[in-house]
Amino acid sequence: MRRKIGRILAWIGGLTVGLVALTILLVVLLSGEDPVPDQVILEINLEQGVAEYVPEDPFAKLISDDVRSLRDVVGALDAAASDDRVVGLLARGGGAAMGFAQAQEIRDAVLDFGKSGKPTAIFAETFGEFGAGNVGYYLATAFERIYLQPSGDVGLMGLAMEHPFVKGTLDSLGIGVQMDHRYEYKNAMNLYTETKFTDAHREASEALLKSMVDQMVLGISQARGTTPEAVRDLINRGPFLALSAHAEGLVDSLAYWDEVHGLVKREHGEDTKWLDIKNYLKRIDEKPYGEGTKVALIYGVGPVLRGKSAYDPLYGSATMGATTLTKALRDAVKDKDVRAILFRIDSPGGSYVASDAIWREVAKAKKADKPVVVSMGNVAGSGGYFVAMNADKIVAQPGSITGSIGVLAGKFVTTEFWERLGITWDTAQVGENALIWGTGAEFTPEQWAKFQTWLDRIYEDFTAKVAEGRDMSQADVHAVAKGRIWTGEDAKAHGLVDELGGMKTAMSLIREALELEADASLNLVVFPKEKTLIEQVMEKGLIRTLSRDDALERLTTELQPVFRFARTVRQPRQVLEMTPMDIR
Structure with a gap:
């Protein structure tokens, strides 16, 4: 009944939005720029x-x-x-x-x-x-x-980083944490397991801030016609x-x-x-990057997940879906007019298997003689670096946050929490490890050993593929990995990035790879192909386009996670993901 009411409301809302959109559409069609x-x-x-x-x-x-x-x-x-x-x-x-x-x-x-x-x-x-x-x-x-x-x-x-730690809260609630990582710099789990920065966490954080401040000091001093020392003095005052x-x-x-x-x-x-x-x-008549040699522009934005990419307009947030990205890469390879691929990444990482699927398609594109150049945005770490590491060239801004080559995983144990609420759980299982990820009990020694083997395998695979993609020894990769984050500037010094700059720098590298003139025009075409609103209406119909259940019902389901939390504590299972950072 509840879902039926939701569908009715969604249909009514969609009809209203559709009529408004149709009016806007007619105005646009009947008016020129x-x-x-x-x-x-x-x-x-x-x-x-x-x-x-x-x-x-x-x-x-x-x-x-x-x-x-x-x-x-x-x-x-x-x-x-x-x-x-x-x-x-x-x-x-x-x-x-x-x-x-x-x-x-x-x-x-x-x-x-x-x-x-x-x-x-x-x-x-x-x-x-x-x-x-x-x-x-x-x-x-x-x-x-x-x-x-x-x-x-x-x-x-100057810049500062404030990081919360909720171990005390979890302890007071009776929620246990069983997590582990590879290795000491993979600090996302510290949110749950520590009460302050570990030595490794502080070292990496302060190095990141220092690199960014150094970049600011240099840029400001050059622009304002003063010295770096003078700018540092101003920062301190x-x-x-x-x-x-x-x-x-x-x-x-x-x-x-x-x-x-x-x-x-x-x-x-x-x-x-x-x-x-x-x-x-x-x-303007000539749109930027709208003519010339055809280059596929593929966006990998948001956490890396299995399935299709998604976008939440309420929060302005996206996810990088492996199904969408792998298809986009395959389509770009199949398109005979596409000469190269520009892969723009802004992602903190996420699913290991999803990242690996995307990595595979990047490798296949290279073998098909379609040069792949990565351009990093604000962040391309952990799984975000995994999908980038096999590209022909990697470009990052000096202040891009990248690296975090490592893995973490685990679970919460909530038995005591529920007991304090007077709620008890019981289970039935077939299979010794059927409840290995269950929150009702800690890992057994055998399960913990299996879990450690699993983490080792992922870390070994990650670093081996970095070594292959970056033409480094695995020992050299391990020295700069261990889950540590780097600015783009520091990552270049350690061999994880090829050039510093943005999309324009990436396009210059594409011209070099294709042996084009330095000022040759490039036609950037987004893959998967972007459809205009008119095309979507013609393909699906106005109501279906603008009043899809999943789009409007999103408005009525935003509070569902709150109620779900009352039933169980959500487990952090994205093994190649960085911790969120608030840098001010």
Whole structure:
């Protein structure tokens, strides 16, 4: 009955959404884009953040209509640099709603745009009001001029990592933890088993932060015309109120948004028009990376799981499904027009078997003489590195988080927890190890030994495949593995990455592999093929497209995990996954 009511509500909701969408669709079909004016200043709001990609899911496209992909931002800036109609760039910044590596990729694109001789400026109300503004300010220094609101701040004060530990909570609830890892740096399980950083956990975390701060210091000092030592001194004395920030040379002027807007407009003449970067991309005739040698662009975003990739528009989160990724790789190999594959990865890892399935298809693509170049986003660690390690070339931003070559697994033991609630469990089983993953009892000595063998096998397989893909000895791989995370810069020094940069660097390596000219045009085509909303409506019908049960029922099932927790404690079973990190 409950499901029937849900289906009825879903159908009604889908019909409503469908009618609205149909209206929008007709407006779009009956209206065309205006041309780019003869003289424009591009505008971009960097506080809105960017997404690696928004998939073909119609709800994702409707809900995420204002979200810009990183590829679109970089591509638009690249196109605008050589477009005579574009005379400058003005951004709003401050709170960079993006990861460190994404900020570096946009920062590089802004610097490249500035090489065209066109002026760039950015305005911020604040860089961290009562909080850290490190990444936002670091990104802002790519612009020639930085304007700060007189009441604003510059929260340049170094990076920090705060990590919770719930062992005390689990102990007080009577929940036991039986987990193990390979090896000491594979620290995701520390959340459950420790009360503070272990020595290895602290060592890796501090090294990661130091590498990122070093990158920030170098970039800021070069952009602001000062020394790294001076920037480090500023970091240790931060944060700064607006007047102090101006006096220290962190910003160029103090002004409000309307004043900056008017000033930039007057510099270019009153006839100059404003154009948002997303609208600019829609209006230009030659889309970035839309012509030339065909290259398959495959996205691997989110935790690695078995099955199909998925996207939750409510949270803006994706999963990298092995079924989807392996098919995309096979389709790219079968397409005779595809000359190479650009594999963009932003993933903390996940399932071992799913990662291995994707690894296999990358290996087959190489054997089919389709060069595979990986471009890493914010993170490509553990399973995220597993799927990358067999590529012909790997590119990472200096601040990408990668490595974490290791494995962990285990289970919770909840018997005492339930007893405290007055709930008892009983079991029936056929097979000595039928309940090996059950939460009602600890591993037996024999099961624990089997579990250790299992962890050893996965670690051995992981490191052997790294050695094969990276042309290293397994001993050398083990020295930099053990579950340890690295920045892209450090990973390159250890042989885990080939080049530092973003998608543009990856495309340069593709040109080299195909023996093309350095400026040869590439046509990036997303695999699996992206379908427009019109194509989906024609294929499935409007109601089926926009009111699928799984899409709308998602709204009514968001609270289900809360109730499921009251019945059992969810087990962490993704063996090639990194711990979440809050770096500020």
